[in-house]
Amino acid sequence: MNALWEKLKAYAKGAFKSKTMWFGGIVSALGALSDNAQYLRNIIKDDISFNTLMIGIGVGISLLRIVTTKPLDEK
Numbered sequence: 001m002n003a004l005w006e007k008l009k010a011y012a013k014g015a016f017k018s019k020t021m022w023f024g025g026i027v028s029a030l031g032a033l034s035d036n037a038q039y040l041r042n043i044i045k046d047d048i049s050f051n052t053l054m055i056g057i058g059v060g061i062s063l064l065r066i067v068t069t070k071p072l073d074e075k
Helices: 002-017 019-036 038-043 047-067
Strands: none
Touching: 019 047
């Protein structure tokens, strides 16, 4: 049980250093805000803007995967 706990701690510590995890957290937060905030709905009001945003997120994740090389538990 102690080994599992140590593995989870190492993974969590690495997650805070991971660019991909930070990017994912920001994207998730923006998604939650967009569900609950009229302001963001007005900014992303048409399908073209939303599709462009989704393409940008996909490209961002791909670029972060290229940049990052270590597993989370080794960070």
